[in-house]
Amino acid sequence: MYQERASRLGDGSMLWSDTARSAGSQTRVTPDGCLDLIWNDGVLLVAGPDTHAHLIANLPGSAFVGLRFAPGTGPAVLGVPAAELRDLRVPLDRLWPGDRVRLLAARVSAAEPSARGSLLEAIALSRLADHGGPDPATRLVAARLREGGTVERAAAAVGLSRRQLHRRCLDAFGYGPKTLARVLRLDRALRLARSGMPLATVAATAGYADQPHLARDVKDLTGVPLSSLCPRGPRGPERPRRPTHPAGSAAKRSTPLPSGSRTTA
Structure with missing residues (x-):
């Protein structure tokens, strides 16, 4: 089930969570100009800005929590130019020191599911306080x-x-x-x-x-x-957003993750 709320970052960033749907379903991830920091089953990942849609096969039961940064905020948090992450999904430990990322991932994983999003926000807020906000x-x-x-x-x-x-x-x-x-x-x-x-x-x-x-x-x-x-029917249009698979490749094409607008087929 997909849920989202406004983030404490207060700039239009959104906190979201999702659980992958049944086997055989697919998610089309569409561009939205955002970067995401994502926790997926114990791993921290980054979804870069998309230039085109990606079709992803869902893995049933996999859980996601993500912080979708407002356009321009992600690079200030991650310390990496957005162009270097374009159309990519990368483990966070490729951008930050591995020991630190493992500690952060363990902390988020040990938290109650309802608290994981707040921990992602705390990570982002700490980075912004230390390194300054977006341009x-x-x-x-x-x-x-x-x-x-x-x-x-x-x-x-x-x-x-x-x-x-x-x-x-x-x-x-x-x-x-x-x-x-x-x-x-x-x-x-x-x-x-x-x-x-x-x-x-x-x-x-x-x-x-x-x-x-x-x-x-x-x-x-x-x-x-x-x-x-935008399927239209008795329940109205559907509005889910971004999907993910466990890390293993830096490329979004081979390692899809949740991020952006999405429609489930």
Whole structure:
């Protein structure tokens, strides 16, 4: 069962938990511009920012707890540029000293299930206190782009050239401002569609030229039609989010983990 709540980080980050569904079910993970710190059955992992959707086979009974950082916050916590984690799922001990990660993982694993998320938040808050928070300029850029602003206006708002903005966005978000704007628009559209909003209204509200533009962009970024991601029926649209398998490979392609928006097939 998937659950989420606003994180104590207070910047739009979300704390979530999930238990993998029955054998044979699959989860399509869609891009959302975020990085996640994840506990999965005793292992701490990091899910980097996605540029495309990933189809993952669920392992029944596996438990996940994750902290989904608001765009731009993850690199400040992890100490790694987001571009280095793009489309990857990596064990945390590849980024931080192994002894420290083992102690943190053991502490989270020993806690009551309901307390594990709070421990992930404590880890993140401690890192932010020691190393400083996200770049305020890039947070403003993300807000402007999420609102539908152009790259030129976002750059002007923070006093950067297009080249400077591109470099800062790679570090903070994992991709350039144009791709970030596209991913944030997709994430907003999926949230609106899953709320039950008519698709023509979703397209206009999220900033697409029209409904066919929305349909093309969703298909290009996720590989499936919008109707597959937002099933509509008597119970309304489904809104789960990110899946994971135990660590073993750094690449997201071979070691899927929970992170991003997701739909279960």
